[in-house]
Amino acid sequence: MMKARQYPWGTVQIENENHCDFVKLREMLLRTNMQDMVDVTHSRHYELYRRTKLGQLGFVDDNGMSLQETYEHKRQEHMASLQKKEEEMRQMFVVRVKEKEGELKDAEKDLHSKFDTLKKQHADEKKKLEDKKKHLEDEMNQFRKRKEATIAAQQQAQQAAQAATMGKGKKR
Numbered sequence: 001m002m003k004a005r006q007y008p009w010g011t012v013q014i015e016n017e018n019h020c021d022f023v024k025l026r027e028m029l030l031r032t033n034m035q036d037m038v039d040v041t042h043s044r045h046y047e048l049y050r051r052t053k054l055g056q057l058g059f060v061d062d063n064g065m066s067l068q069e070t071y072e073h074k075r076q077e078h079m080a081s082l083q084k085k086e087e088e089m090r091q092m093f094v095v096r097v098k099e100k101e102g103e104l105k106d107a108e109k110d111l112h113s114k115f116d117t118l119k120k121q122h123a124d125e126k127k128k129l130e131d132k133k134k135h136l137e138d139e140m141n142q143f144r145k146r147k148e149a150t151i152a153a154q155q156q157a158q159q160a161a162q163a164a165t166m167g168k169g170k171k172r
Contacts, residue, residue: 002015002016003015058070058074
């Protein structure tokens with residue numbers, strides 16, 4: 001479909017450069033006025049939009065400070081609040097670390113006392129076992145001596161019986 005206009009003397013096609021200068025006029029107007037349109041858009045519309053948005057964020061030109069000064073002021077306030085929060089966090093961290101260290105020291109003391117108690121119990125049990133071992137060894141030695149004495153008495157009795165049996169055999 002072609003853009004055209006109907007007149008009594010004929011049809012004019014506006015896209016056809018042989019019939020119409022519209023294409024050249026359009027391109028000339030757009031080229032020469034494009035930069036002006038960009039500048040106006042930037043200076044009026046964008047600046048109005050930017051000021052509105054910055055105003056919503058608290059950056060206003062009305063208090064005698066420029067936007068740069070307002071930005072620097074807001075930035076300093078923000079940095080000060082960050083430093084304050086950071087210092088509070090550090091203090092909380094130090095407090096928590098000290099609490100944890102106290103808990104760990106208490107736990108360490110408990111462990112040392114339990115260790116000492118167990119060590120003492122171990123030493124007592126070891127001493128009891130050594131005493132019991134010595135007592136059992138003494139009993140074993142006494143048992144051996146009685147056994148040896150019993151064996152010696154049996155051997156003497158057997159020898160006496162053999163000697164008596166032999167002595168009767170000689171007499172006959």
